[in-house]
Amino acid sequence: MTRYEFLKSMGFSGAALMALLTSCVREDDKYVNALTVSPDGSTTGTTTTETTGTTTTGTTTTTTTNATGVITTEELNKITNTKLKIDLTSSTYSKLKTVGGYVVVSGVVVALSKANTYIAATVVCSHEPKKQVIYYNNEWYCTAHGARFSLTGSGLNGNGRGGLSVYKVATDGKTLVVY
Known part of the structure; x- marks a missing residue:
């Protein structure tokens, strides 16, 4: 998915979209080379680690999932200050395997967006x-x-002008962590 496609899927358009697209100063900021999940569950692609800035290319084995952006279980376990952990293999959360599906758990709305990524926000x-x-x-x-909010939490109408708290989400294909 290109950076342009990602920003469009997050609801950016017009001047805001152009400002974000032209704000990049480094070549590696211009696009995201997301992992591809094949039917056998393996993933291929290039990922960039934010903390070190190193790039890793190769193949890792994970459980097949509908969502892009899968990280390793080891990386998932390093996340601290988690608000919520969801077992994606449980039938309780089967709605999260369908694009547009969502669940509400412990005051958090978790969904699989049209961009095929997991997203989360407060239910309040x-x-x-x-x-x-x-x-x-x-x-x-x-x-x-009728308050409306973008996927980044920005208000889209008068009732939504106060914005909405959104959370970071990570998954290894089996477990989803909201933090």
Whole structure:
């Protein structure tokens, strides 16, 4: 997925999209070479580690998942300050295997976006403290008063102007961590 496609999938358009696309000063910031998950469960591609800036190319074996952005179990276990851990192999969370599917767990909405990546946000709306935020039509939506938020948490209408707290998400294909 190119950087342009990623930013478009996150809801950026017009001047905001152009500002983000032209803000890059390093060649390696211009695109993301995401991992590809093959039917046998192996992944191939080039990944860049943010902490060290090193690049690793090769093949690793993971469980097949519908979502892109799979990391190793070792990397997943290094994540601290987790808000939530979800067992993706459990039938309880089968909705997370379908693009557009979402679940609400412990005050967090977790979804598989149209960009085929896992995303998460608080279930509490900033308009009024109603616990009714869901994932709908590739955005966060509060069913109480119609507040709309981009996938990055920015308000998309008057009721959503207060923004929404979104969380980082990581998975190894079996476990999903929200932090």
